[in-house]
Amino acid sequence: MTQTDTVSRILDAAEVLFAERGFTETSLRTITSTAGVNLAAVNYHFGSKKELIQAVFERFLTPFTETLAAELDRRVAAGEALEVEELLDALFRGGVAGLAAKGRDPQRFMRLLGMAYTQHQGHLRRYIVSRYGDSYRRFAGLLSRALPGIDPVTFYWRLYFMLGATIFTLSSFDAIDAILREDFDAQSSLPETLDRLVLAAAAMLRADSGD
Amino acid sequence: MTQTDTVSRILDAAEVLFAERGFTETSLRTITSTAGVNLAAVNYHFGSKKELIQAVFERFLTPFTETLAAELDRRVAAGEALEVEELLDALFRGGVAGLAAKGRDPQRFMRLLGMAYTQHQGHLRRYIVSRYGDSYRRFAGLLSRALPGIDPVTFYWRLYFMLGATIFTLSSFDAIDAILREDFDAQSSLPETLDRLVLAAAAMLRADSGD
């Protein structure tokens, strides 16, 4: 078993288990036995559990931000003014597609992202902001330009409304879809849900606030 | 120190600590030492940590659902058809006011609610659904009647979008407001944010889905 094998086997197992149960509820023993490696391998290769958690995020964040940046570049280069729907599409579809292309499950990414915000892991929030900050600011800038005349504070809060709707819905996608199947005898695919999300978020962002 | 003292001191401490750090990250020793009571008191009065967690939620859910029901009764009795904004207002302001009236911090409730969804506590989700289910169904029924012609599946998803935006935003209200203060030199009160939320959610719910 080569080094890269062990490292990526640990990352694979940790990613799945963290997304299922959270960080504290997942022990290193569960991770290493799932991965089929020795317990000490985590501390050897990553240093600590904290650093393992960050490494799991790194593997998601890199392709996500790269594809988003490329998507934005492409559309900005095309010249025409960017519409709200177009930007949200670049964010949702572009980001998701970028993850899928690298073999990373987008829903799992959303679950982990939600946990990073909820689970009181200070180091993780700081790490994500430092890694995410530029992408976020660029996207927010383009989006606000597509909403001329919007009050900055209103815009600021609506961005968080959208972030909350996205993270919450996608991180619980399977559970929500299961209830849908039971109650309505219908079901939704992830792309369908992203379509609905783009549409709903755009309407929300454009709502007349009367100020 | 009377019994009710010990019990409510434990609940008070647990509520604050759970909302700050999550359930697993908060030990019974931290709770009891914060509350100034003996470690064994939790297991004596509540049985187990799980049951303590549920008791903390019980103290929130009861006033919340009761005030919401009363608000809905009042408006339904008034006769006129209920508008989307009116219903959302009953939910947000009514529910929040009901908590505040009983001395329970609404933001803390939202943080705990978010954790119940994210933290992989199966027993909690089941408990909340059984305690919350009727209120939820009644509210959803009234809301869908205020949105004539909406596709049921679209409505279903948008309800979750709204739930996500609400839980996420309000549970991180302080953190978001802190960034706002730093970047914009502005700040928002909770009532202001609820106003924005009602407005944004209503626009989202009413968005034309073209089907």
Added chain:
DNA sequence: GCAAAATCAAAACAAGCGTTTTAATTGTTG
């Protein structure tokens, strides 16, 4: 093919966890 470095494996470590047990103390009731 040998020496050095990197990796793996097993065991032990100290600390923290939820819970239980036992005893002392308080409050209540006849």
Added chain:
DNA sequence: CAACAATTAAAACGCTTGTTTTGATTTTGC
């Protein structure tokens, strides 16, 4: 006031946690 029940207190139990240590085993570079 005595007797009983309810509550508090202190200590210990068994278990799990993240991390470290110690050797064995590969892999790598010359």
